[in-house]
Amino acid sequence: MYTEKVMDHFQNPRNVGEIKDADGVGEVGNVKCGDIMRIYLKVTDNVIKDVKFRTFGCGAAIATSSVITEMAVGKTIEEALELTNKQVADELGGLPPVKMHCSNLAADALKTAIEDYKENNK
């Protein structure tokens, strides 16, 4: 069902938690299956220095949250905004078809957090 990489990220999720003085916070929810994903960002000189997440959701939801935090760290805001849902899924070695919308969630949550950062730094 899930690839080894999905299971690894599910079992040992990277960057779980919160950032107290985050520069940006994004939360998205998926109406269909009720998951909620919250992403916290720390940004210095336009580069994402730290990302943390909290997720209520299935194995895929947790794994995509985890992997996107890894993918985002070290990227500029512009680069991070270009991360796509498909890239997230590919990074995990693929997701079951019914779970594909979960990867949308991860990319969306990151984008929402970046929007929030931009809003805060206008």
Added chain:
Amino acid sequence: MKKVYLDHAATTPLNPKILETMLPFYKDLFGNPSSVHSFGREVKKHVDKARNQVAEAINADYDEEVIFTSGGTEADNLAILGVAAALKDKGKHIITSSVEHHATLDTCDALAKEGYKVTRLSVDEYGVIDLDELKSAISEDTILITIMHANNEVGTIQPIKEVVDIAKKHNVYVHTDAVQSFGQIPVDVNQLGVDLLTISAHKIYGPKGIGALYVRKGTKLKNTAHGGGQESKIRPGTENVAGIVGLGEAARLASTSLDEIKDMERKRDRLIEGLLKMEDVKLNGHPSKRLPSNVNVSIEFIEGEALILSLDMEGIAASSGSACTSGSLDPSHVLMHMGLSHQTAHGSLRLTLGKGNTDEDIDYVLDRVPKIVERLRSMSPLYGN
């Protein structure tokens, strides 16, 4: 790693004694029961014997009232579509409940698309149907009431006898899906009074892919498949002989071992008690009108699949009301109809006991679940602060 299987409502291991009775039909006794020659006649006898075993186990009056099918799903389909087709000139109204198995729900939905009227009775917070609602739902046009004997997710037992009492006054057939109840609580077609009843072998330590529909003598039922003369022409196709023999033996063993059930109930209650010690955990289903095997709790702030996967890594096989994994992403229709919120329904955990589970299994589960729940909650944006 320790392995604890607590998903007996999904399927049970095959009892080795039952396998033993099946093996000859994979070896020398390979004939086709429809054949005239001795290879066939010999096998036919065993198909007849299995039919008798099932009939006796559910206290049917005639062996021929038992029609073998490829499982519970097919038996439910046959009961509902078969009665609908046979009685379509009498009426086009079917009554079911909102918490049925998909084999029943989806079949009723299919009929609804063909112009039948389907009433889905609501259930209370415990998952029990309302008999008054049933009474007022019955009309001249009603041809069938199909209500499951016990629910597969929350284990709630429905008042089938009372349903039959009401139905009889209006001359309406009653079908019950006894897939989960058979082998756990008494299933007696005459005591219940039903006209049709579904069982499935793989829930009672028999093989997968074989089940039966009980059809009371005289009940009007149209075949839904077409072909040879097998199963009184109601269900054509060369018989799954080994499966049938296995179901016969499984039914025989199921009906004679209701004693072990008391001990299962005790273990179930230990599990429930232990799980309810965690904060924000609630029992789903009825506290007493409940299958001896069934534990179903909602654990707030976490999602079912994540919990199942984590338990799996500890060797514990469980399931969740959350249907995330089975193609649909909607939370359990059963829990939703019992009034749970979307989110709470998503965080359900079903543990279903079997004959092989020990008290050590319960200890192990009660040790691991709280740890896993804590870990998942610590990841959840819904929890804490």
Added chain:
Amino acid sequence: MKKVYLDHAATTPLNPKILETMLPFYKDLFGNPSSVHSFGREVKKHVDKARNQVAEAINADYDEEVIFTSGGTEADNLAILGVAAALKDKGKHIITSSVEHHATLDTCDALAKEGYKVTRLSVDEYGVIDLDELKSAISEDTILITIMHANNEVGTIQPIKEVVDIAKKHNVYVHTDAVQSFGQIPVDVNQLGVDLLTISAHKIYGPKGIGALYVRKGTKLKNTAHGGGQESKIRPGTENVAGIVGLGEAARLASTSLDEIKDMERKRDRLIEGLLKMEDVKLNGHPSKRLPSNVNVSIEFIEGEALILSLDMEGIAASSGSACTSGSLDPSHVLMHMGLSHQTAHGSLRLTLGKGNTDEDIDYVLDRVPKIVERLRSMSPLYGN
């Protein structure tokens, strides 16, 4: 007593190697393939593997084109009813032949009662359909042509590739029942070009109660049963896992052992030759477009069932076109449509070879049949003087 089984068209013994592959699924690997936990996931892999084995054996492009069913009968039903339901707005005309298996014939009859138009193509004296008749039967309204690959009674092989060529010009789906041909002659869905194809495990040394329908990608087919999400939602119900694994292995072995067939053909021809030495005996079916396993002769002045019972007493398992025993008293519809008289059709003998039959078996049969025939003829008012 010597036992000679010559009724492989009715069912085959299970190959012990195939049983070996099935047994783990009756033991440790008992999980439900739909379960999320490892007990389920492990089993799911083997269901997928079996699907791949079947797909490869019939040269399907995608594994998902294989839908497991409870046998050939269900697969035929699903193909015909499923296409009829899916395309009912396109048209309501179905073409079949007059010599199909009852699983096809009776399903078409059921549709005819529901207002579909069914054309039953006639056959020549050898049981072969007429392609010109097919051409003129196709109309705007035609949605499906279902013609069997090889006949179960007389072994006649139909020109399916040519049927497909004609059908393609009119954009009409073709289904073929390959239950008898698979494992005996090449069955390649792409070479044949069919859209749907039926196979059954118990005719190819696999277990009873499991079969498959090949459904070419993109083919419109409506599910006929309703429930869980198994088999791409086309065929719900907990999978007969052991059966599926057995079918997978049987399909693999069937497709790689077409060599043994040559030797079977030689034995078949010995049998035919020997039987034709008797007076007033005639071969039924095509002399060359014929399954390697099939012998079917009409023996004048005697009745089939009496012959079968007599052979049985000598340990020989055979069958007859006479349907005396299977509920109906009419003689074989296949033989009648091939132009045999009522009386001649009643006196048919079908011997179908399997991999286990030896030349000694043939000798034994050729020794006993004439004696039995003589005895029965001496009792017949139609014979002699």
